[in-house]
Amino acid sequence: TYVVTDNCIACKYTDCVEVCPVDCFYEGENMLVIHPDECIDCGVCEPECPADAIRPDTEPDMDKWVEFNRKYSEAWPVIITKKDPLPDAEAMDGKDGKMDMFSE
Ligand code: SF4
Ligand code: F3S
Numbered sequence: 001t002y003v004v005t006d007n008c009i010a011c012k013y014t015d016c017v018e019v020c021p022v023d024c025f026y027e028g029e030n031m032l033v034i035h036p037d038e039c040i041d042c043g044v045c046e047p048e049c050p051a052d053a054i055r056p057d058t059e060p061d062m063d064k065w066v067e068f069n070r071k072y073s074e075a076w077p078v079i080i081t082k083k084d085p086l087p088d089a090e091a092m093d094g095k096d097g098k099m100d101m102f103s104e
Helices: 016-021 063-073
Strands: 002-006 025-027 032-034 054-056
Touching: 002 016, 002 063
Parallel strands: none
Antiparallel strands: 002 032, 002 054, 025 032
């Protein structure tokens, strides 16, 4: 599976949702997640993210992100249409300590 990681927080560009063939992105207040059981591993979303927040779970230490994506994808509504990024998306891209800004 692919997963959304912390650099999505406070950016939420949403370019990713437009390309997913199985509509498996789910939307929280300030980030998206991927449902790990619905993702077909096609990889097309990864290069679409301007914040480079989408990673394959084959990279090291991704287990916690798979569980995080699973947990919130089961709680949040699906998103299938691109919308405007969050207002500070550019400034927030690459900032440290993004988990402290996460809002469910
Ligand atoms: Fe969707 Fe493919 Fe990205 Fe998985 S890898 S979330 S199926 S676009
Ligand atoms: Fe987040 Fe990147 Fe999608 S910032 S909303 S994973 S395009």
